[in-house]
Amino acid sequence: MRAIAVTKSISKERAQIMVAGAFMTLAFLLAQASAGFARGAPESFADLAEKLSPSVVNITTSTTVTGVSNESMPQAPEGSPFGEMFRDFFDNGQGGQRRPRKSSALGSGFVISADGYIVTNNHVIDKADEIVIEFFDGKELDAKLVGRDPKTDIALLKVEAEEPLPFVGFGDSDIARVGDWVMAIGNPLGQGFSVSAGIISARNRTLRSGPYDDFIQTDAAINRGNSGGPLFNMNGEVIGVNTAIISPNGGSIGLGFSMSSAVVDRVVKQLQEFGETRRGWLGVQIQDIDADMAEALGLENVAGAMVSGVPEGPGKDAGILPGDVILSFDGYDVDDTRGLVAAVGNAEVGKAVRVVVFRDNKTQTLLVTLGRREVAEKAQVVPAVAAPVEPKETEEMGMTLMSLNAEMREQLGLPEDVNGVAVVAVDETKDAFEKGVRSGDVIVEVGQEAVLTPADITKAFAAAKEAGRKSVLLLVARGDGSRFVGLSLK
Secondary structure (H helix, E strand, O other), X not given: OHHHHHHHHHHHHHHHHHHHHHHHHHHHHHHHHHHHHHHHOOOOOHHHHHHHHHHEEXXXXXXXXXXXXXXXXXXXXXXOOOHHHHHHHHHOOOOOEOOOEEEEEEEEEEEOOOOOEEEEEHHHHXXXXXXXXXXXXXXXXXXXXXXXXXXXXXXXXEOOOOXXXXXXXXXXXXXXXXXXXXXXXXXXXXXXXXXXXXXXXXXXXXOOOOOXXXXXXXXXXXXXXXXXXXXXXXXXXXXXXXXXXXXXXXXXXXXXXXXXXXXXXXXXXXXXXXXXXXXXXXXXXXXXXXXXXXXXXXXXXXXOEXXXXXXXXXXXXXXXOOOOEEEEEOOEEOOOHHHHHHHHHHOOOOOEEEEEEEEOOEEEEEEEEOEEHHHHHHOOOOOOOOOOOOXXXXXXXXXXXXXXXXXXXXXXXXXXXOOOXXXXXXXXXXXXXXXXXXXOOXXXXXXXXXXXXXXXXXXXXXXXXXXXXXXXXXXXXXXXXXXXXXXXXO
């Protein structure tokens, strides 16, 4: 009996210990949850604002606006007694030319190094003759432009300070989550050093402002003058550069956009090292794929980037062809054109990369040595001269078609190296119109086969139907660009 009593006593003590342990664990979990909640929704942003404000700057720019002719100025009616007064007022003794004047603009920025490198938006300092930086303590310094990137609207400035400056670093915007708290500091409407807070409303937004759009959307108040200022996470790291708002009245309505640090950090490092950007260039024209195009090509998934043109350059040298679908670039799966553009732009110039393409119902791997986009954009391609073709008109799938001749080529403004069949008119009730085919377009290929006459298109449509296809792929040229269209055969 004694042994049993001891056992019971031990069991009781063990139970008490277990209960106590459970309470301790619960208390720990509650403390962690409470700490997490406190971090997610702080009682105050004051400590963070006090710590970070010295690294944020106000930017004032001035630009000289050249004189304009008085011919564009308001004029008094002929014979009016006020004619002389108008001339005196607008002429100012300048001989019919208004004198140059200064215009100023305000924006924000932030210091990223103790030796005075400052990040802002390109549109804040664009065409500025003078750039003045005002610091949190009221000190002012002149800044010089180190480099700019209009494609991401980022500019890098430099000031010479006698003492090391307070600065901030970039955080990883890719791990930021919708719902995370963020804080913006800037110079809204010229009020200077104003703090606002909100959450991340959305990520990976595009405003169609450039090929590298990757905006964080926030409801933190952003107004005119906040441009170029930082968007901070709760660790005090910059995860975005406040760039734009959507508003019917010009003021904040909770739709602010900050270019992500994933884009900005890379651009800033290149501007700091080279004074310019150096992006990879694949040398292909691409477009997104829709369901009809995928079916016509025999693709299992609606994914990848369709190659619609291959000018002289790295892609052509490596054997990439119009009609190829790029599925993988340098080991990364390609979901759409936006992803491919970003991956290529981030790649090192001169790097040899593997590109997986889908062609003729199978995949091929090509090795491409990347060029530099900035150099390619300045190059001009001289087209070859094509032989004239006699016009002949017909109608297919709601499209009125005609063979090209020299006169029509000139009328449509087509490069000499574009051959195909001109679209004279399109029935607005047909699938072709819905897919964006318009009068003045030129059909270059059908089913990835070149066409020169309307009869070629008729044969291609018939062959596709006979093969049991539900859709057919058209390569359509417009001006100096081209794209693929998946046309339903129903």
